Amino acid sequence: MTVDERFSRDLRETLKDRPLGVRNEIVTGPVSDWAADFSHTEPEWAADPYPIQDELRQRCPIAHTERFGGGWLPTRYEDVAAVAYDTERFSSRAIIMSNFRPPREIAPIGGAPPISSDPPFHHHARKLLLPAFTKAAVARREAATRAFCHSLIDSFAGRDVVDAAHDYAQHIPMRVIADMLGFPPEDGPRFREFVENALEGVNSPPEERVARMEKLFDYLYAQIRDHVDNPRDDLTTYLINVELGGHKLSPEHVAGTMGLLLIAGVDTTWSAIGASLWHLAKTPADRARLVAEPGLLPTAMEEFLRAYAPVTMARLVKEDMRWNGVDMKADDWVLLSFPAANRDPAxxxxxxxxxxxxxxxxxxAFGLGIHRCVGSHLARMELRVALEVWLERIPDFGLADPAAVTWSTGQVRGPRTLPVRIG
Amino acid sequence: MKVRIDSERCQGHGRCYDLAPELFGEDDEGYGHVLGDGAVPPDGERTARLAVSNCPERAIEIL
Known part of the structure; x- marks a missing residue:
């Protein structure tokens, strides 16, 4: 048995040593003016953000809010791209717009490298992950993913109505990422709670958010210790052993990256699969065409990713500055809406x-510049296989109750309730 | 016709080797590279243009 003292210290002790960040007053409730008071956490935005973004692009292309301690929302492709490429003036030390700003000292590593990292550290942390996520590497998971999708559809036998988000879409990325990290496959449903807290609970009281985050890290540390004792061929063992600049990674880096892969690997792809099935359920002509021309699916899939891009990122402004006509202050948020960029008529x-x-x-949809989604090839494989299997097995389906469809709130948007008639 | 990838711009989205696998491949980290000398056969010009027009980073040039 290996003794790896990095993980023997209690996690909560480690967290206690962290410098404090800054909290702001939590403001919720109906938005008065989207140009001056926007919030991506209100039900109106969750239900249908596109008309809001389209209107802002015309009227006030870089919207502002005092909520979340102050932030900006660019809606033109050009501005979103400019922020994504400008890592000198916009930091990734926090990428979820909430009511808490982590201290500046955590840059350039951040809490979940490499997504939370800035150059030059970012490059090295990202390089560690890239080989596991190439198109060739993820292709080796395709057969198992396909078999799993078939097993989910087998479980629909005898039912006329199923929930395509809850009974199908969510399980696929949960199973794939659990396999890659080497977590027990039956733990998948627990990941949903971790995801919802990280991404949808941004306006919960801070004590609650911290307590829930500790639950996630307790889980990750338990998995790490199990892998220290029983090393195997998976990403967790890889992260425990890998070296960066001649040293093994800090325990916070190992756990932070695992947390990132778990959270970002699940809700994003779940949302992309769900939104694509939602579109096909309500658009019989597109559904019939894809059933008749399966070779068109890779092209159609890119269009679903464009039109229903699940992921919005965030950045923190580094210093006070005048930027494209607005006065940004140090530590203002910038909500980096790839969905808005993807619908810019320019x-x-x-x-x-x-x-x-x-x-x-x-x-x-997968971002622009140095933070391009590290899992994009994995997500594309899962999305393609999930849609291929569904269309092959259930070519004819429709929304059972359009009013019953619900969407997640916050920076990752996709259907969370999606009843479809399959019988 | 020849194709070229600007490796400063490429971020490994992989649209080129998805759409035109006879012209582009991926390296060990997922970044795109041109196969051979980048010469595009006459029947490959359409897919070359498709790769160019789907690269989110505008990293591919036709020479």
């Missing part, structure tokens, strides 16, 4: 329409 023809055979599609 960048895309027929930007507000879903065109499943769109040939020119430089969408930004």
């Amino acid at each position: 960048q895309f023809d027929r930007a507000d329409e879903v065109v499943i055979d769109r040939e020119v599609n430089r969408h930004a």
Whole structure:
């Protein structure tokens, strides 16, 4: 048995040593003016953010809010791209816009490297992960993913109505990421709680958020200790053993990266699969065409990713500055809406329409610049296989109750309740 | 016709090797690279243009 003292200290002790960050007053409730008081956490935004973003792009392309301690929302592709590329003036030390700013001292590593990291550290932390997530590497998981999708559909036998988000979409990335990290497959449903707290609970009281975050890290530390005792061929053992600049990673880095892969690996793909099935359930012509022309699916899938991009990121402004006509202050949030960028008519023809055979599609669903989603090849494989298997097994389906569809709140948007009639 | 990837811009989205696998491949970290000398056969010009017009980082050039 290996003794690895990095993980023997109690996690809560480690967290206690962290410098304190800054909290602000939590403001919730109906938005008075989207240009001056926007909030991505209100039900109106969750239900349908696109008309709000389209209107802002026309009227006030860089919207502001005093909520969350102050922040900005650019809605033009050009501005979103400029922020994504400008790592000198916009920091990733926090990437979830909430009511808490972590201390500046945690840069350039951040709490969940490499997504929370800035250059130059970012490059090295990211390089450790890239080989496990290439197209060739994730292709080795395709057969198991396909078999799992079939088993989910087998479980629908005898039912006329199923929940495509709850009974299908969510389980696929949970199973895949549990396999990659080497977590017990039956733990998948527990991940939902971790995801919801990290991404949807941003306006919960801080004590509650901290307590829930500790639950996630308790889980991750238990998995790490199990892997220290029983090393195996998976990402957890890899992160425990890998070296960066001649040293093994700090325990916070190992656990932070595992937390990132778990959270970012689940809700994003779950949302992309769900939104694609939602579109097909309510658009019989597109559904019939994809059933008749399965070869069009890779092209159609990119269009679903453009039109229903699940992920919005955030940055923190580094120093006071005048930026593209607005006065940004140090530590203001910038909500980096890839969904808004993807529907900018200055960048895309027929930007507000879903065109499943769109040939020119430089969408930004996986981000732009150095923080391009490290799991994009994995997500594309899961999305393609999930849709192929569904369309092969259930070519004819429709929304059972359009009013019953619900969407997640916050920076990752996708259906969370999606009843479809399959019988 | 020849294709070239600007490795300063490429972030490994992989649209080029998805859409035109006869012209582009991925390296061990997922970044795109041009296969051979980048020469595009006459029947490959359409897919070359498709790769260019789907690269989110605008990292591919046609020479």
